[in-house]
Each structure stands twice: as C-alpha cells, then as structure tokens.
Amino acid sequence: MGVKSTGASLVIERLHKKFQLRAGQVIALQDINLSISDGEFISIVGASGCGKSTLLRIIAGLENGHEGTVKLGGRRIAGPGLDRGMVFQEHRLLPWLTVEGNVAFGLNGQTKGERERIVREHLELVGLSDFAKAHPHQLSGGMAQRVAIARALVNQPKLLLLDEPFGALDALTKIQMQREILRIWEVERTTMVMVTHDIDEAIYLGDRVVVMSSRPGTVKKVLPVPLPRPRDRSSYEFVQIRKQIYADFFAEVDMPFSYTI
Amino acid sequence: MKTIYRTFLATLATALLWNLPAGFAAADEIRIATQPIPHYAPIFVAKHKEWLEEELAKAGAKPVIKWASFSAGPPINESFAAGQQDIGFLGDTPAIIGRAAGIDTRIIGLASNGPESLAVIVPTKSNIKSPKDLRGKKAAVVKGSYAHHLLVLVLQKEGLTVNDIDLINLSQADIATAIVNGNIDAAAVWEPIITKLESEGAVRVLTDGTGIKKGILVIIATNDFAGKHREQTKALLRAYQRGAQFIESNPKEAAQLIAGDVNLPADLLLKVLAKFDFHPAIHADDIDEIKASEAFMLSAGLIKTPVNIDAFVDVDLARESGIK
Amino acid sequence: MVRDNNPRLEKIKYLFQYTGLSVIILVTWQTLFYLGFIKPIILPPPTRIIATFWELLESGAMARHIGISVLRVLEGFGIAAVLGLGLGIAIGLSRTLDRMTDLIIQVTKPIPPLAWIPLAILWFGIGEQSKVYIIFLGAFFPIIINTIAGIRQTDHKFVEVARVLEVPSGKFISQMVIPGALPAIMTGIRVGLMVAWICVVAAELIAASSGIGYLIMDARQLSQSDVVLVGMITIGVIGKLMDSMIKRLEKRLIGWRVSFAGD
Numbered sequence: 001m002g003v004k005s006t007g008a009s010l011v012i013e014r015l016h017k018k019f020q021l022r023a024g025q026v027i028a029l030q031d032i033n034l035s036i037s038d039g040e041f042i043s044i045v046g047a048s049g050c051g052k053s054t055l056l057r058i059i060a061g062l063e064n065g066h067e068g069t070v071k072l073g074g075r076r077i078a079g080p081g082l083d084r085g086m087v088f089q090e091h092r093l094l095p096w097l098t099v100e101g102n103v104a105f106g107l108n109g110q111t112k113g114e115r116e117r118i119v120r121e122h123l124e125l126v127g128l129s130d131f132a133k134a135h136p137h138q139l140s141g142g143m144a145q146r147v148a149i150a151r152a153l154v155n156q157p158k159l160l161l162l163d164e165p166f167g168a169l170d171a172l173t174k175i176q177m178q179r180e181i182l183r184i185w186e187v188e189r190t191t192m193v194m195v196t197h198d199i200d201e202a203i204y205l206g207d208r209v210v211v212m213s214s215r216p217g218t219v220k221k222v223l224p225v226p227l228p229r230p231r232d233r234s235s236y237e238f239v240q241i242r243k244q245i246y247a248d249f250f251a252e253v254d255m256p257f258s259y260t261i
Numbered sequence: 262m263k264t265i266y267r268t269f270l271a272t273l274a275t276a277l278l279w280n281l282p283a284g285f286a287a288a289d290e291i292r293i294a295t296q297p298i299p300h301y302a303p304i305f306v307a308k309h310k311e312w313l314e315e316e317l318a319k320a321g322a323k324p325v326i327k328w329a330s331f332s333a334g335p336p337i338n339e340s341f342a343a344g345q346q347d348i349g350f351l352g353d354t355p356a357i358i359g360r361a362a363g364i365d366t367r368i369i370g371l372a373s374n375g376p377e378s379l380a381v382i383v384p385t386k387s388n389i390k391s392p393k394d395l396r397g398k399k400a401a402v403v404k405g406s407y408a409h410h411l412l413v414l415v416l417q418k419e420g421l422t423v424n425d426i427d428l429i430n431l432s433q434a435d436i437a438t439a440i441v442n443g444n445i446d447a448a449a450v451w452e453p454i455i456t457k458l459e460s461e462g463a464v465r466v467l468t469d470g471t472g473i474k475k476g477i478l479v480i481i482a483t484n485d486f487a488g489k490h491r492e493q494t495k496a497l498l499r500a501y502q503r504g505a506q507f508i509e510s511n512p513k514e515a516a517q518l519i520a521g522d523v524n525l526p527a528d529l530l531l532k533v534l535a536k537f538d539f540h541p542a543i544h545a546d547d548i549d550e551i552k553a554s555e556a557f558m559l560s561a562g563l564i565k566t567p568v569n570i571d572a573f574v575d576v577d578l579a580r581e582s583g584i585k
Numbered sequence: 586m587v588r589d590n591n592p593r594l595e596k597i598k599y600l601f602q603y604t605g606l607s608v609i610i611l612v613t614w615q616t617l618f619y620l621g622f623i624k625p626i627i628l629p630p631p632t633r634i635i636a637t638f639w640e641l642l643e644s645g646a647m648a649r650h651i652g653i654s655v656l657r658v659l660e661g662f663g664i665a666a667v668l669g670l671g672l673g674i675a676i677g678l679s680r681t682l683d684r685m686t687d688l689i690i691q692v693t694k695p696i697p698p699l700a701w702i703p704l705a706i707l708w709f710g711i712g713e714q715s716k717v718y719i720i721f722l723g724a725f726f727p728i729i730i731n732t733i734a735g736i737r738q739t740d741h742k743f744v745e746v747a748r749v750l751e752v753p754s755g756k757f758i759s760q761m762v763i764p765g766a767l768p769a770i771m772t773g774i775r776v777g778l779m780v781a782w783i784c785v786v787a788a789e790l791i792a793a794s795s796g797i798g799y800l801i802m803d804a805r806q807l808s809q810s811d812v813v814l815v816g817m818i819t820i821g822v823i824g825k826l827m828d829s830m831i832k833r834l835e836k837r838l839i840g841w842r843v844s845f846a847g848d
Contacts, residue, residue, distance in 0.1 A: 106750035362808035
C-alpha cells in the first residue's frame, strides 16, 4: 500500500517500548511498523494488555523512552502538541467550566471574537450548541464525550487520536456515537486513529483495522475494510471480516497458527 | 474477639476508676498547699526541722504530709475548690475571693504580715516619680492577689482608679520579664521578686505597703478538716509558731536552711526576712485589716457576694492552740 | 405507620431530635444543683450562667470583648491565609521548593501555638503583635499543608489534557490546578479559622486586658466559674457561626463539587 508523504501522514518504524516494573522488565511493544496516510480512519483493535493504548500515547507524545521512530509529516514526535488531538476514555472535562469554557480551554492567543466563533462552530459540529452554558455534570456520558471531541478539534490537529472513547458508554449510545464520529470525520477529514477492544466498532469505523496481539504487543495483521459507508453490520462482507479477526483472537488461545480464508 | 473486647472494657473501666477525682484525703493524710516565697518561711523551717511531725505526734496523730507548691493564691483557690487541699497559705485577698466563691474554708492563723514585702515597682530609669504619675500607664498585677489590692489603694490615695491606668493581668514570672524588657511601666508585686530585681538594678520601689496595706497573709483550712481534726490543726499552728520563733532567734541559720525553698540566695533572703512579722496569732487590728480588704473587693467587683469576716476567721482555734 | 404523611409531625420530630439532648442536659444540670449535688464553684447552674451572661451583655462588656477577640482572630487568620495560600501554591507547584521547605514545615508543624508564647512575648512584647502571632501560627499550618496537598493531587488525567492542548503554564495553574485544588484549600481555610479561634484563649493569656480569652483568664483568677462558663459557651457559639459562614462560602466557590463527586 503506497504511502503518500504529506503533512498528516504518520510513519512508525521499528517501535519498541519496554516498561521497568519492580518484578522486572515488560515488553509493551515490539517491532511496530505502521504507516497511516492523510485523511485515513484507522482502527486499532486488540485484547487488554496488548499495548494499543501505549502505542496511541506514544503517538500523542505522552509516553517516551521508546526505541524506533515515530514521524508525523516527516518530523519526529518529541512530545505532546497541537498537531495531535486526543480524546480519552473518560471525557476529562473540567467540572468548574461550562461546556463552552471547556471547548475554549484549548484555545490560546486568539482574540475574544475569534475564540467565540471557533467554539460556536465546533459545538455546532458535535450538535451541542444548545448546551453551551451547561456544566459537565449536567450532561450524559455521550454528550460529555462529544464536548471532549469538540475540544480536541478546536486547534485543527492533523491527527485525532481516540483511546477507547466509547468504552464507558452503554451499547445504544455507543452506536450513536460511532455514527457521530463518522459524520464529524466526513466533515473535517482529520486523520483519525482509534483504539478499541470492540471488533465490530473497529470494522464499522476504520478504513483499515490494525489487529494487535498481546505479550508482547505486535501488529499481527492489518486488514483493509474496502466497504462503502454507512456500513451494514450484518452484511456478508462485514461478517467475513469479523470472522477473520475473531479467528485471530481465538487462534491465539487455542492454536499457535492463524488461518486465513 | 470476645476476649479482646472484654479485656478492652476492663482496661477502660480500670482507667476510669483509677482517675476518679480525689475529692477527699485518705484518713491519715494532710495536704498542704504553699507558695515558694519568703512570706511563708516558718513552714519551710518547720518542714526541714520536722516540727510538724513532732507536734502532730504530741497530739497523738501520725498522718502523712503531702506538700503542693503553687505560684500564687488564685491557683491555690482552684485546688481547694477541687477538694484537693486541706491547709493552705495565701494572701488575704485570694482567701476572701475563695470564700466568696463558695470554697468552704476558714482562716486559722496569720502566716505573716509585712507592709514592706509588697510594693509597686517601676523600672530604675522610669520617669514615674510618684504614684500620680501612674495615670495612663501600663501596670501589671496578678489579678486577685493582695498586691492587686495594694495597687488600687495606692491609686486611691492619689484620687485615681484602675480605670485611669491600663491594668494588665500577668503572672509574677511574666511580670519580671515584662518590666525588664520595658513592656510595662509598673507592677504591683511581692517578695522575692522585689529584692531580686532590685539587686539586679532593674527596678526601684515606687511605694510599698507601709501605711497603706499591712500585707496580711493567712493560713486557711477546710472546714471539713478543721472540724474532723481539730487537734491536728492546732498542732500545725504550733509547729508554724516554732518556725517563726526560730527565724526570730537564728535568722542567719534560717536563711541558710530555706534559701532553696524560696528561690533566693541566703544573703538576700536574710534582708528580706527582716521585713516580716511571722507570729501566727490573729489580733483585732488584723481582723480589721482583713475586713477592709473584703470591703474593697466587694466595691471593686472582685467578689460578688459579701463575706462575713468574723465568721470566716476562727479565733477560737488559734487561741486554743496557744499560739501568740 | 404514620411516616411521611404528616410534614408538620416530621418537623416537630426533627426539632426534638436536634434539641432534645441539650434540653435534657440542661434540665438535669439545674436539678442536680437544686438538690445540692453540685457546688456552684465547681459547676454553676444554667440559671446563674444565663444571669451572668445577661449582666455582661447589658454592661456592653460582652460586645466589647467579643469584638476585640474577633478582630484579633481575623488579623492573625488573614495573615495566615495570605502566607499559607501564597507559599502553599508556590511549594505545591515546585518540587525544588518543596524539598527545600519540607523539613522546616514538618518540624514546626507539631509545635502547639501555646508553646510559642514565651518566645512570642520575648520577640513581640505583650502588645497586640504577640497575640496575633500566636493566632497566625495556629491557622497557618492547616492552610499551607492543605493547599500543598490540593495542588499536588491535581488529577493526572487533567494534566495530560493540558499537555496535549499545549496550555500555557499561567492558564494551566489558574484554570486547572487551582480550581482543582479548591476543595482541599477550602478545607484548610475552614480548619485554619477554627484553630485560629481556638487559639484566641491561648493568645489572650499574653497579658491582654480585653477579649474573650482575657475574660476567662480573669474570671479564673477571681474564682468566678460562672463567667468562665459564659466565656467558654460564647467561644463555642461564635466558632460555630464562623464555621457556618465559611461553609456558605465553600458552597459558592465549589458548587460544582457536589456533582463532581458523583461523576
């Protein structure tokens, strides 16, 4: 798969990450190689402890001390930055600020008018214009997460990283939010990398699904999802891809080799 | 679990019972409250010479004597109120305050009197030359002590009241620091502070009690004790008198003997002892003086209810004990 | 069972529950006195206490003493708040500063304000300053320690958000660290004010000629237990009022907290 080297393309080469625990060393990530092009939506799926969150945090610049290279638009990633926005599993909204206060929190250096415009636009984008003056404790989980997404997008990041953003939501809200994030992606066309443990979610959303195995965390395979959106979770192709991924996971436990159909 | 719980309860109960307030003396115990000042020299002499035990034995008793030391009269009052003392040595003023507050005591004898033993002092370099210069100044006393009364009388003579000065309540120890540091302008105190500070060159006496207040200190006993152990009480008075006589006849030796009890070096103590009359018998003019104190305190609002001094002073006991 | 059906009854029931114990104590107390079981010097009866309180109130003495004590407490507490908050925030934010000051703070903290009195007299004399100093010491440590703790326990999750959004440090401190630390800071303030008020008696031991602490000490010298009790009760009541006021302030400042706790 050809990779275009543009400002928003992410290239990861030979990434290794070790954690030093009291009991000894743990290899969190081993030899990760990944390329993501501008405007793609990538899902990373894996079981707990496979290092997918660590991988995302390294891309975000929140973890360091790794070997190998991580480059965004040809430049090495040294730490957190405005070019990479992040949405966490918890909304992490500041309870003492209003919704618009929270969204504005990431904006610095603009005039007041500018700031208000940007905040208004992004609240519209996530469909929460009516709740601008509300406080986080007055919102439902899904709404709060939408505010977090708006906050992450105000600085027009090249990359939006999502760390199991819908993990804490109930099944129905989750599906709603998946549609939401797709809609936002289609409008903004920001490159998105989402980590999830929900296989269905991964397939529903991603252009490609990166399947990771655990202990040590490696990229098992990268499956393209050449299905047009919106995707039907019960369509034949969807189900086939799901079967492939399932097989990988349960092959890990029962059989040492993987099968591909 | 149950055993632990039971042990805990038992320990708690023991601790509580152990610490019940001791409001009563054991049958053969005398609890004496003193102050470590030369005003009560005879009792310390008697203590060293064991005359208390001697006189008590003559009266057919052999109680254990428990000594407690206090810094001034008011704390002694507290201790009596809590039922922790039988005999006490304090000034006439705090004795009256205690009685007015309902402490059940009587005066059984005079500890001493000495108009020169209490005084109003000022820093040596002070420009207060006479009591009328005290107007508007900061003066410290132990509130409720007989020196407090002295200050009021001194002011009265100049037509002033305590409202004309800034009256501060301090302990004698703090008064010593404060006057040396210049934090207060004057103080009304009693020995040995006067001689101590004078000998250091820190203060001079503005006026002492001569002609103003006799400086009567009394010996009190709880009515309970005097009632139950009348003979023992008389024996104590006799022992006190022996101490007084010893000081009169052998002042140098006495000073050496009790210098440690009153925190004054023997040579200074010798000078101070000369200021006192230690005879414990109560005379008519003494009673008048005490009545004057009571009247002052009532008018000054230091006591709220009057005290009948004639009922407060037990002259019979003193007479019966044969003291002079 | 007649439970929530009758709100009037509920209210009466609550009234009994709130005041019942106090009423029983007062009645027992007075009765024991009438029966001669308690000597008035040890524990004056409630009637005497009320009478003495009324006397003091009428003569204006009570108002004067309360006013002076409150003023002293506010002075000492004010200085403690400014220093405690300022230093606390600085130390909370700087690891280096924390390491430098930790030993001194931990060693000085356990010393009770009372123990400082002799030094206070030596340094500041017997005027207002020594009293305000003692009160300041009492309030300072709760405030600074809680402030440092509040700053320290800034949620890491929020800190990551600030990093990812490249929030400048000024905004980070003022919009993230300090609001997050406010619950702990308010606790420090509340405790500090309480301790300051408790210290007023200790402070007024230093040669005061007015104030509630002085009133109590003075009455003690004169064996006036009724005045002592009036003074004590007044201290308690005013302490309670101050605490209620701070609680109201707390609600205003961190109203979001109640709901955050349920997040």
